[in-house]
Amino acid sequence: xLEAACVECLARERRRLGRVGAAYAWGRLxxxxxxxxxxxxxxxxxxxxxxxxxxxxxxxxxxLMTRVWQDIRYAARRLQRAPIxxxxxxxxxxLTIGATTAVFTVVNAVLLRALPYRDPSRLVLVQxxxxxxxxxxxxxxxxxxxxxxxxxxAIAAYRNREYELSGVEPPERVTxxxxxxxxxxxxGVRPALGRPFTREDDEAGRLxxxxxxxxxxxxxxxxxAAIGRPILLDRQPxxxxxxxxxxxxFPQRGPILNxxxxxxxxxxxxxxxERRAFxxxxxxxxxxxxxxxxxxxxxxxxxxxxxxxxxxxxYPVNLSGLAEVLGGSAVLLTxxxxxxxxxxxxxxxxxxxxxxxxxxxxxASLMLARAIGREREIAVRSALGAGxxxxxxxxxxxxxxxxxxxxxxxxxxxxxLSRAIVALAPPTLPRLHExxxxxxxxxFTAALTVVTALLCGILPALELSRPRGEALKEGARVSAGQxxxxxxxxxxxxxxxxxxxxxxxxxxxxxxxxxxxxxxxxFRAERVLTLATSLPAQAYRDAASVRGFYTRLVDDVxxxxxxxxxxxxxxxxxxVRERRAFTLEQELQAARDLPHSVAHECVxxxxxxxxxxxxxxxxxxxxxxxxxxxxxxxINETFARRFWGTADxxxxxxxWGNTASHGPWMRxxxxxxxxxxxxxxxxxxxxxxxxxxxxxxxxxxxxxxAMMRSLRxxxxxxxxxxxxxxxxxxxxxxxxxxxxxxxxxxxxxxVSRSAAVPRFTALLVSLFAALALLxxxxxxxxxxxxxxxxxxPELGVRMALGAQRRTLVAMVxxxxxxxxxxxLAVGLPSAWLLSRVLASLLFEISPRDPITFATVGAVLSAxxxxxxxxxxxxxxxxxxxxxxxxx
Amino acid sequence: xxxxxxxHWFQIxxxxxxxxxxxxxxxxxxxxxTGGRMRLWPGMLYRALGRLADMNLVVxxxxxxxxxxxxGRPRFFRITAAGRxxxxxxxxxxxxxxxxxxxxxxxxA
Numbered sequence: 001x002l003e004a005a006c007v008e009c010l011a012r013e014r015r016r017l018g019r020v021g022a023a024y025a026w027g028r029l030x031x032x033x034x035x036x037x038x039x040x041x042x043x044x045x046x047x048x049x050x051x052x053x054x055x056x057x058x059x060x061x062x063x064l065m066t067r068v069w070q071d072i073r074y075a076a077r078r079l080q081r082a083p084i085x086x087x088x089x090x091x092x093x094x095l096t097i098g099a100t101t102a103v104f105t106v107v108n109a110v111l112l113r114a115l116p117y118r119d120p121s122r123l124v125l126v127q128x129x130x131x132x133x134x135x136x137x138x139x140x141x142x143x144x145x146x147x148x149x150x151x152x153x154a155i156a157a158y159r160n161r162e163y164e165l166s167g168v169e170p171p172e173r174v175t176x177x178x179x180x181x182x183x184x185x186x187x188g189v190r191p192a193l194g195r196p197f198t199r200e201d202d203e204a205g206r207l208x209x210x211x212x213x214x215x216x217x218x219x220x221x222x223x224x225a226a227i228g229r230p231i232l233l234d235r236q237p238x239x240x241x242x243x244x245x246x247x248x249x250f251p252q253r254g255p256i257l258n259x260x261x262x263x264x265x266x267x268x269x270x271x272x273x274e275r276r277a278f279x280x281x282x283x284x285x286x287x288x289x290x291x292x293x294x295x296x297x298x299x300x301x302x303x304x305x306x307x308x309x310x311x312x313x314x315y316p317v318n319l320s321g322l323a324e325v326l327g328g329s330a331v332l333l334t335x336x337x338x339x340x341x342x343x344x345x346x347x348x349x350x351x352x353x354x355x356x357x358x359x360x361x362x363x364a365s366l367m368l369a370r371a372i373g374r375e376r377e378i379a380v381r382s383a384l385g386a387g388x389x390x391x392x393x394x395x396x397x398x399x400x401x402x403x404x405x406x407x408x409x410x411x412x413x414x415x416x417l418s419r420a421i422v423a424l425a426p427p428t429l430p431r432l433h434e435x436x437x438x439x440x441x442x443x444f445t446a447a448l449t450v451v452t453a454l455l456c457g458i459l460p461a462l463e464l465s466r467p468r469g470e471a472l473k474e475g476a477r478v479s480a481g482q483x484x485x486x487x488x489x490x491x492x493x494x495x496x497x498x499x500x501x502x503x504x505x506x507x508x509x510x511x512x513x514x515x516x517x518x519x520x521x522x523f524r525a526e527r528v529l530t531l532a533t534s535l536p537a538q539a540y541r542d543a544a545s546v547r548g549f550y551t552r553l554v555d556d557v558x559x560x561x562x563x564x565x566x567x568x569x570x571x572x573x574x575x576v577r578e579r580r581a582f583t584l585e586q587e588l589q590a591a592r593d594l595p596h597s598v599a600h601e602c603v604x605x606x607x608x609x610x611x612x613x614x615x616x617x618x619x620x621x622x623x624x625x626x627x628x629x630x631x632x633x634x635i636n637e638t639f640a641r642r643f644w645g646t647a648d649x650x651x652x653x654x655x656w657g658n659t660a661s662h663g664p665w666m667r668x669x670x671x672x673x674x675x676x677x678x679x680x681x682x683x684x685x686x687x688x689x690x691x692x693x694x695x696x697x698x699x700x701x702x703x704x705x706a707m708m709r710s711l712r713x714x715x716x717x718x719x720x721x722x723x724x725x726x727x728x729x730x731x732x733x734x735x736x737x738x739x740x741x742x743x744x745x746x747x748x749x750x751v752s753r754s755a756a757v758p759r760f761t762a763l764l765v766s767l768f769a770a771l772a773l774l775x776x777x778x779x780x781x782x783x784x785x786x787x788x789x790x791x792x793p794e795l796g797v798r799m800a801l802g803a804q805r806r807t808l809v810a811m812v813x814x815x816x817x818x819x820x821x822x823x824l825a826v827g828l829p830s831a832w833l834l835s836r837v838l839a840s841l842l843f844e845i846s847p848r849d850p851i852t853f854a855t856v857g858a859v860l861s862a863x864x865x866x867x868x869x870x871x872x873x874x875x876x877x878x879x880x881x882x883x884x885x886x887x
Numbered sequence: 888x889x890x891x892x893x894x895h896w897f898q899i900x901x902x903x904x905x906x907x908x909x910x911x912x913x914x915x916x917x918x919x920x921t922g923g924r925m926r927l928w929p930g931m932l933y934r935a936l937g938r939l940a941d942m943n944l945v946v947x948x949x950x951x952x953x954x955x956x957x958x959g960r961p962r963f964f965r966i967t968a969a970g971r972x973x974x975x976x977x978x979x980x981x982x983x984x985x986x987x988x989x990x991x992x993x994x995x996a
Contacts, residue, residue, distance in 0.1 A: 004961075005911045005929035012918075012926075028928060036930030043937065 068393065075397035085370065086402065089363050092775075093406025093452060096352075096359040098413030099768075101445050103352045105418040106425070107345050108444075109435040111338050116248050118188025119289075123333040124296060125255060126155075126286040126303055130325055130597075135282040136257050139274040142284055144310040145328075151302045152288040156183035157268060159284045160251065160258040161706065164536050164740055167232040168219050173534070173742040176233060177251060177262035178269065186289050187250065194227045194242030201241075202267035209238040213246040215263040231264075234536030234703075235738075238266060251285070253430040254337035258285040274704060279319045281705060287333065296332055303330040318661035322581075337430050343840050344761050351505065351768040354498045356448075358775045360455040361495045365488055365779060367399060368460040369786050372484060378464055391465040399457025407449040411437075414445070426756030463487065485787070489819060492779050496823025497830060499769070499776040500860055504831035505838060506769035507852040509762040512842040516758055521751060522675035522684070523573055524612025528747035529721035530572060531728065533739060534710035543700035546709045547693070549735060553713070554605040556731045562719045567607025568692070568711040573747075574754045576601055576677035578707075582688070583662050584643065585653040591643045596658070598639060599677045599685050602708065604692035608634075608672060610714040611747070618650040618670030625691045631666040632691065639686030640671045654688065666690065679754050681843045714747070721746040761841060773860070776823075777867040784816055784871035795875065796883025809872045816868035820861050827860075828853060892977040896935055898925060900944065900974035903966040907948060910936065910962055936964055944970035 006029055013025035079086040114120050126145070128135050137145065142157045149155055158179035165174045177183075184196040193216075197208045209231060220226040230237040249261045274281065290299055307328030315323040371378075378391060386394075415437060422435050463484065533553075540546050550568055557566045571578065580600045584591075607613075608620050616637060625632050633654055640649045649671060655662040674684045692708065700708045717724045729741055745753075752759075788795070795808060835847035845852075892900070895917075902908060902916040913936075914927045927935075939945040945964045966974070988994045 002910075002929050002933065005914060005932065008911055008914065009926075009928060029930075032928040032930040034930075036934045040934055040937065043934070043941070047941065 071394050071397040075401050089402050090405045092359050094409035096356040097407050097410030100352045100356050101414035102417035103349050104444055105435050107349050110431050122290045124288050124330040125333050125336050126330045129327045136284045137286050138281045139270045148306050151294050153291045154186040155288040156180040156186045157284045157286050163233040171740040173740050174263040175260045176264045180268050191242030192245035197267050205269050207238045208241045210242040210265040212244050212263045216243045235538035252337045278315050299330045303328045348764050351765050354502050355768050355772050358495045358498050358772050361491045362779045363456040364459045365491045371460040371464045388465045392461040395461035396457045400453040403449045403453035411445050426760050488783050492783050492819050493822035495776040495779045497827035499772040500827025501831045502769040502772045503856040506766035509765050512845045513758045513762040515844045516680050519680045522673050525747035525751050527717050529715045529724050531713045531741050532743040537703035543697035546700050560727050562717050565606040565609040565716040567605035567610040568713045569601050569603045569607050570707050571601050572712050573675045580656055583659050599687040601689050602692040603689050610716045614673040616671045621691045626693045631664055632669045633666040634670040634689040636687040637674050638684050777863050781867040788871050792883050795878050796880040799880040805876050808875045812872045813868050816864050820864035897977045900970055907963050907965045
């Protein structure tokens with residue numbers, strides 16, 4: 001009925017005055033309802049009072065709630081009367097709470113939130129391993145493992161590959177996961193639209209595909225009729241049978257193998273030759289769900305046992321050496337995804353937490369200083385009967401109001417800041433796209449508000465509510481007693497100590513990062529452009545067409561004016577992942593026990609000159625190192641040194657495989673400088689280069705691993721690489737207009753990106769350290785300034801009695817430096833203890849690096865000195881006559 | 888002399904004087920009778936009806952069978968004997984003022 005009445009009023013006013021009337025009616029209805037509610041409540045109370053049935057008086061809880069509300073209103077009024085103070089505090093809190101919340105959103109998304117699968121804590125990644133190297137499963141190894149892995153409820157294999165997606169404009173390269181049909185069942189997630197592919201689809205070799213939600217939106221605008229339509233992957237039509245739900249990502253970033261989230265899922269479709277490929281193709285990842293009651297440790301032990309016994313039973317005789325050393329393990333998926341990011345994120349969180357604590361200490365001092373001015377008022381209240389609890393509550397109400405305002409603004413800031421973090425974070429950070437505000441974040445901010453309110457307000461509240469009869473005496477001066485001064489000093493020293501810890505952390509990370517960037521990667525990265533291409537099997541069926549394309553491309557691009565060298569390789573520096581077992585025709589005794597595995601690349605054109613890898617002995621490959629000539633190889637210095645010592649390896653022979661069974665011998669024709677195969681802080685391993693033109697027809701045409709048909713082109717120019725990009729693309733388009741080009745980046749960008757995580761960490765922590773130093777300096781300066789204004793009369797008297805201004809300035813500075821000393825005395829040992837946490841993030845620098853510690857000490861002292869400057873200058877302006885007249 | 892009634896209370900009692908009505912009907916009745924000059928907004932209307940019920944001047948009754956419920960359970964009210972007496976007293980008080988206005992030739996007889 002009430003609703004009908006409201007509707008009637010709205011309609012009536014709209015008839016009367018149109019839209020203005022409707023707006024008026026809305027406002028009037030809201031006001032009317034609120035007032036009526038208040039009055040009805042008053043009526044209710046009156047009714048109870050005048051009822052002839054005795055109603056007990058309001059419960060104590062009601063009295064408390066009324067009083068708390070009173071306190072809050074009073075606090076809000078008081079804060080309104082001190083706008084500068086309130087704004088400064090709210091701004092500081094907004095900044096620090098916002099920053100803390102923003103970092104927590106990252107921690108939440110990457111470390112705390114459950115993965116988007118059913119019961120993700122029961123998922124494990126199963127791996128095989130050679131000594132010193134983790135691998136995936138080869139197809140026959142997986143099939144054998146699957147048959148005997150009864151301790152898993154469900155198991156699936158998957159493998160990433162990049163495909164050309166065409167039929168859409170413009171064609172793009174997409175990541176496709178080839179997976180067993182059991183993948184969706186293992187993860188416990190069904191497509192939101194359509195169906196998953198089945199075992200029958202897999203065994204029959206059907207070309208069906210399930211899309212990610214993002215790809216469905218990009219290419220089909222979320223049209224449900226996409227089911228049943230074809231998409232072209234490497235120019236082969238696949239029928240879409242399903243679309244995964246929004247928010248589903250697989251695989252996750254984090255694990256070492258197959259770690260790029262896919263846009264399309266297709267059946268893994270092991271071919272007959274793959275099923276027989278013992279001893280190679282260890283590139284399938286395996287994910288499994290633990291059976292109820294099975295612990296991860298049990299599964300790990302069982303996996304190891306099954307892998308070893310399978311290898312011994314099934315590997316052909318010539319691979320028995322491999323079978324002996326093969327191992328296996330099962331690790332929790334959550335650990336693999338977030339494990340590597342854990343330290344970085346918790347360090348960042350601790351850093352921003354310190355900044356918040358320092359800010360709270362600053363605000364606590366401010367509030368204590370402000371509250372001291374109210375000593376008399378509080379003494380009166382106390383004398384009139386307000387209990388200590390009541391006084392504490394009143395004083396806490398102010399900090400509560402400030403904290404609430406600060407945290408509301410801080411939450412708004414956190415939304416913006418977390419977007420900035422996502423934009424600047426290294427793209428290898430797992431679950432980056434899941435970072436956002438959710439219920440847990442809001443809960444966190446609420447808890448932070450309460451903690452901040454307490455931290456800022458409890459000290460002044462406890463201090464001021466202590467019994468103090470003297471304040472009421474006639475003429476009692478309101479000033480900070482001995483105890484308050486000590487508290488101020490302790491707060492400032494605590495701030496300085498925390499700032500020291502952050503400064504040490506930031507300093508260590510910055511030095512580590514600069515050491516990292518000073519590492520010589522082994523090649524010359526300036527003015528080199530790189531691109532990635534991949535030739536689809538549909539259009540390039542045989543070895544001849546693949547060879548033809550790349551040979552023509554390298555020739556064409558060499559003709560471009562401004563280009564000094566062009567080459568191509570299966571992998572680029574800082575990203576060489578391929579490892580192969582080898583054997584030597586003649587071997588030093590000392591080298592026999594070294595692991596016989598090398599990094600390997602197939603190169604063509606003038607690759608070494610394009611990338612800038614220097615020749616140390618022998619020669620580079622030439623055009624004559626082709627299919628009909630003797631197989632050759634080039635090795636790096638580390639390989640030469642480890643296996644031949646100071647002897648010249650040029651002329652020696654090497655073959656893939658092991659002593660018992662190996663491929664054709666290749667003659668070493670040159671030794672080149674060492675190049676980092678992985679991250680800048682990784683160790684350089686022995687490396688072999690072989691000519692791409694000497695690869696067998698079968699390998700060249702292979703479309704399963706497809707290594708030889710997906711080359712990375714490197715172009716060294718005399719001009720900036722950006723200027724060349726357009727021309728090179730045009731040359732590629734001229735040869736094959738439908739071929740998409742991906743990963744166009746300069747070598748410098750690749751180097752820079754490889755250091756993304758250390759850079760990010762160093763910047764973040766340094767930012768926090770700088771902020772902490774600023775806040776601590778403000779704390780010092782503020783405290784000294786307050787102390788001086790309180791002591792003005794005393795200073796005036798001293799000056800009148802003959803004290804030099806110099807002496808008084810020295811006094812101020814001594815006070816400040818004593819605080820700095822106290823801060824260092826607590827901060828440096830704390831940093832000493834805590835810096836161990838950073839050990840895993842540091843490169844070539846000890847967590848207890850003395851230079852860093854000494855520098856931090858000097859910086860803090862210098863900043864404190866500067867913070868003393870303004871109060872010291874004020875002292876020099878004191879006019880003793882004016883001060884004494886006031887007394 | 889009894890205390891004067893609040894003007895909107897008087898109008899509500901007047902609306903209910905000759906028949907039982909629900910809240911919306913009271914609102915419309917008052918609006919029409921006062922020529923749009925007195926608009927009872929729902930919150931205050933129901934609060935007033937509550938106060939009148941406390942003072943036993945009106946009483947809430949069961950809706951009659953077949954009462955159309957457009958938007959919620961309709962709440963019907965009926966004036967009590969005390970309510971009629973209070974309304975009549977107020978009407979007489981106001982009539983007294985009208986008489987004075989007539990004597991002073993402000994109103995035609």
